Amino acid sequence: MNQQDYLHLPDTRVYVADANSTDGTAEMARSFAATYSIEVLAGGLPAVGRNAGARRATTPYVLFLDADVELRDPTTLRRAIRAMQRQQLHCLTTNIRCLDGNAADRLLFGGSNVVQKLSRWAAPFATGMFMMFDRREFQKLGGFNEHALYAEDYLLTKQVGRKRFAVIPGAVMTSNRRFRKMGHLRIAGMFFLTALNSGNPNYFLRDQGYWEES
Secondary structure, three states: OOOOOOOOHHHOEEEEEEOOOOOOHHHHHHOOOOOOEEEEEEOOOHHHHHHHHHHHOOOOEEEEEOOOOEOOOOOHHHHHHHHHHHHOOOEEEEEEEEOOOOHHHHHHHHHHHHHHHHHOOOOOOOOOOEEEEEHHHHHHOOOOOOOOOOOHHHHHHOOOOHHHEEEEEEEEEEOOHHHHHHOHHHHHHHHHHHHHOOOOHHHHHOOOOHHHHO
């Protein structure tokens, strides 16, 4: 994020939720302490770590990112905050593209981006790869459901009113680690079943095999 042109980034608090990782995540995060105000928190399932960071936030907006997401467009943060302010949004996201992915990776991420844009006209949703919330509205919604073992990001953003949700132009980059570990058909099937069970909160209280397989 050091190439972002958002002027207040050096003063922005960054929380890294680490669930006892063994790949040096915590150490790598702390290595940027001279540039950013960074605190490493005890994580767990994503809902737990994300809520822990959000509880410490005092800024008007909170941004949630997955660990393998890169903001290569230097204007991403500035444009996101401007959109939140000007449109009085409760939540926004952007497109997701795949780093060094093959044709199947690009096809699935592209399809997901299209569905996400279309969802704005009915019941919007965003993924935890890039989600910016109005902090007060996030609190009103109760944050991420820590009892949800699967798709807690989808479950929360489905509660956002469509007029208060936006998908800003551009994209952030992610890896294809999900596809490598679980396969394209499995991921596509899980996405379809997630949408099919939107009105069934009990569905999200089971991990649907995601953590076991990933």
